[in-house]
Amino acid sequence: MTPDILYRVALTMVPNIGPVQAKFLLQCCEPEEIFHAKKRFLEKIEGIGPVKAQSIRDFNHFSRAEKEIRFMEKYRITPLFLTDENYPRRLLNCYDSPTLLYYKGNANLNVPRVINIIGTRNNTDYARQVTEKLVKELVSNKVTIMSGLAFGVDALAHKAALKNGLPTIGVLAHGLDKMYPPEHAALAKDMIAQQGGLLTEFRSGTKPDKHHFPSRNRVVAGCCDATIVIETDLKGGSMITAELANSYNRDVFAIPGRIHDLKSAGCNYLISTNKAQLLQSAGDLLQFMGWEDDIEENPGQGKKKGRAKVQKELFIELSRDEKAVIAILQEKETVHIDELNFRSGLSNGAVAAAILRLELENVIVSLPGKIYRLS
16 A cells, blocks of 8 residues: 555545546645645636535545545555556556556556456357457467456456456456355456456445446556447447547457347447457457557557557657657557546646647547557
């Protein structure tokens, strides 16, 4: 536990302060400083204002944070704060990435290849066969399998990963003091025992309420290089996850089904609307992602595997701010504006000004979803 863990946990408990507001605060202050700052300072921070600033100043439930720390220590749960080295780096590209995650397990969340496999809770035998075959074919490619530990395709994916010796991580919509569904308690233990893990943004005592599942789904989508939808109707959590993955500029794949089969209607829709790439085998996935040969060093860059990073020769004079933006963009293929703001240490206005000039000079390219890359 880090010395400021009390303030890190407390930050997630402040009313009106969500992940986006927390990022703005952390650009200006350390966690402890946030709680000791004057209201007039806090309310001037972008995205905060007087109401949220007052919520911070009024917060006095540190005993709840202390209780959560004792729970983590007792059950050997690892807190992963937004600025920690072990925090899932793929999530940093998501504007609404959780401020704090609770992790129980041994799997590395920043390995080069992570996919999530999702689908209906009431799967057919077709979905079972496809899931088991797909996972088995990925064994030699050292892929980590992530899903939501729900009934149906989620559980099939976790079980297939265990059977084939692949690390598998379950993302939960509740605290780590319980298991939902309870029938998967033994499966969860096996996942942890076999170099996998359980991950959640919800502290202990949080129930698996309905509105928590979309939040869980964004973590599933954001933590992975690719989302694979095996079988789903037009509505449901799998479709939400696929949409979130697209919004995060992640690759989405779908297994096609019979045109009149309602349980494949969602997959067929994703394919027909170009929201997902048609997937028929693990070979299709590996080829599309560029994972057929050696594993690349950095996560989140599957398609560009093996491509040497070339230092771009710039023939313009760069300001200090522009150099800071370029340095971040040289580390990975694409970077979200929130990560540029967070990692550069600059004000949002300074980052925006640097981006504008670099775009005008054709040094960087703007992609949908406020994502940037070097030209």
